[in-house]
């Protein structure tokens with residue numbers, strides 16, 4: 044038998060090894076497909092049998108050599124040649140030819156291998172097969188995946204196979220050091236595996252892969268692109284960007300009004316809520332400001348309705364107290380996530396009541412309000428009509444009879460229930476039997492508004508996400524029905540209508556007006572945004588998840604059209620699907636999922652969460668949060684790709700060019716790189732203009748990948764050791780890479796504002812405007828520009844740490860949270876409790892420090908530990924010297940030390956608040972507290988003297 048192969052082809056080694064295992068004697072012939080002698084060979088390697096028959100399919104060769112059927116083996120063989128080989132070839136190919144999409148695919152494949160080998164000694168079961176040989180030979184040129192993380196099972200298996208005598212014998216003939224992935228490039232008359240466009244693992248199919256021959260990225264760059272790249276790469280003074288204190292729309296300019304759905308205050312927001320509304324809108328608003336559009340970003344909390352009343356009952360507080368408590372919580376979480384609202388308000392503000400009541404009068408006057416009598420359950424003891432959630436009873440469905448059915452659904456038979464049909468209904472609060480009463484309610488006449496609404500939807504929907512269009516069309520197809528807008532509740536905006544004095548508006552009637560009333564809190568000129576004068580265009584972008592769509596696309600626009608006072612209507616409904624938690628639903632009651640405060644507690648920086656959530660944003664379909672995915676994206680995209688590129692560029696500049704941007708003389712290589720970067724830049728701008736945030740991040744990462752590929756092929760570290768000409772080349776390479784790092788900082792800013800600021804500081808550069816009309820890379824840092832001090836931007840997330848978090852948030856944390864809450868309400872105060880707390884916190888810090896070197900991760904926990912130690916010290920002093928402290932307690936005073944800490948903490952809070960909002964009403968109360976604390980501190984110091 045003869046194996047025909049080309050030089051260094053790992054698949055040739057594979058055939059050699061297979062032959063050794065099959066105890067066949069073969070001859071290895073290294074050939075070149077361009078050689079006329081071999082024009083009859085189509086693919087390398089090919090196995091020629093003694094009878095002249097030629098085989099090149101791995102499965103056919105395995106069947107022939109081992110004469111046995113093994114479906115699993117064949118599946119893995121197929122997998123290795125149709126997926127693993129192209130992914131490796133695309134990723135490992137050097138220079139501009141490396142495919143930016145290859146790494147995530149390769150990571151997924153490698154993970155699949157490692158997962159398989161965790162549960163099975165070999166790929167197809169308990170014994171080694173041709174599949175193992177095929178995969179092994181493909182991994183061999185990379186010296187067993189030097190860059191791969193957490194693949195211990197794969198590495199063990201690799202070593203085990205390598206030690207086999209047959210493998211060693213084959214390696215003696217075809218040494219590892221001679222193998223190269225580029226050899227796959229010249230191994231096929233159809234263009235080679237390398238020329239095949241890369242597919243995602245589960246969609247690839249062999250036939251298609253081989254049929255679709257495509258040229259590589261660099262080969263597709265046109266002269267026009269090269270010329271455009273050359274012309275654009277010049278320096279222009281960056282535009283000074285002075286944002287006015289109050290942003291108002293201007294005639295003849297692009298005016299972008301961004302709103303985020305208003306989260307309810309009945310709970311802490313989970314990661315789904317965060318990416319569904321506030322984070323997506325923040326990224327978009329930041330981009331819009333960077334692009335130079337007049338941008339206003341408004342949001343706040345949705346505070347009325349039964350959800351709040353329920354929570355108040357559960358927490359034994361008044362609804363007002365619940366709103367105050369949760370507003371603070373939401374506000375704090377969003378500040379931590381770096382959400383830069385222009386105004387973050389509340390629907391319980393007086394402006395909201397005024398605007399909603401006025402809107403009601405207008406709709407009423409326009410003839411769009413109907414009155415109807417509705418049957419409801421009244422609890423005479425509580426003196427209120429019972430919302431569905433407040434009533435329980437026996438299920439009315441035949442054959443069920445479950446005694447604890449809810450007012451909306453029976454948990455036993457799962458059927459929907461009408462509260463008034465429950466048998467023996469009882470009030471959930473006082474357990475007494477309610478009575479049936481009819482009550483008048485007001486309805487918005489949607490059928491009357493329908494023709495106008497349809498006309499508007501027909502042209503407006505072009506700017507909406509697909510799910511928003513589909514949901515709206517489904518509502519319209521069914522035909523609109525009148526919707527009740529009043530409720531017999533106490534917690535809401537009073538209905539200003541005779542006979543309805545004791546009723547309030549339904550929360551979804553008032554909530555969307557929150558956008559308007561919050562703008563009014565921001566500026567008295569709010570109508571310029573919401574009822575703009577002729578000649579001024581305002582483009583409204585509204586962010587939410589799918590469940591909110593009908594209220595923004597049908598109900599609220601119908602109300603505004605009925606009012607007919609020229610209100611700004613939504614141009615872009617940006618609706619996501621749902622983010623799930625590790626393939627299940629986020630569930631507050633069962634303690635499943637990650638909530639805003641949990642994210643904060645992990646110690647993982649807010650920007651990493653922002654990046655991850657944007658990359659996993661459920662655009663087009665539901666997506667899942669997964670801890671492994673978070674770690675993988677952090678480690679591969681942020682750390683290995685982006686962080687690696689910018690840090691290398693800056694460190695080279697610092698060490699070899701005295702921190703000064705060197706002379707850049709562009710050659711064809713640089714122009715190709717710039718042309719590739721410009722393609723991605725265009726993709727980034729196009730994506731962000733349409734708020735396709737996930738795609739935007741993909742383009743950004745591709746720029747960095749191109750940068751890494753360029754650096755890797757150009758090898759400036761070698762050029763620096765060469766002659767003058769080579770040194771000049773190295774200067775160009777580093778000068779260009781530092782400029783690309785600066786471009787990346789600008790593109791990163793909407794997604795990771797704090798990281799971008801750090802990078803700007805390292806570059807000693809300014810944040811510049813993006814030119815959306817001309818997305819081409821320019822010279823941002825001229826020769827001679829002094830950069831700052833480079834430092835790593837990202838830290839690795841270790842598997843042990845991730846596993847710990849997975850365990851903590853996987854459904855058992857309700858208990859943990861309850862424990863935390865109880866310990867939060869009864870903070871450790873005595874020495875014994877504090878000693879325990881110090882010990883536990885010390886352990887946490889040790890674990891964290893062992894799992895990561897990133898100070899940003901463990902520093903907050905160290906701060907907590909120091910604080911606990913201080914408390915312990917103080918408590919110990921109190922026990923040994925009770926009198927002074929007792930006096931202090933009796934007088935209601937605090938020690939100098941305590942007050943100093945309080946002043947410092949309050950000072951931080953004020954700084955953060957002032958940084959996050961210009962609204963004095965938000966930070967002034969905190970400033971007052973700070974001033975008061977300072978006074979107390981002064982007095983305490985005097986007293987101590």
Ligand SMILES: Nc1ncnc2c1ncn2[C@@H]1O[C@H](COP(=O)(O)OC(=O)[C@@H](N)CCS)[C@@H](O)[C@H]1O
Nearest residue numbers: 304305306307315316319320345554587588621622
């Ligand atoms: N799992 C989810 N994934 C993405 N987005 C989600 C998910 N669950 C909810 N949401 C969106 O979050 C915001 C806030 O939701 P919340 O229930 O707190 O508030 C409301 O829906 C209303 N108060 C909005 C009035 S304007 C929302 O956009 C959900 O769609």
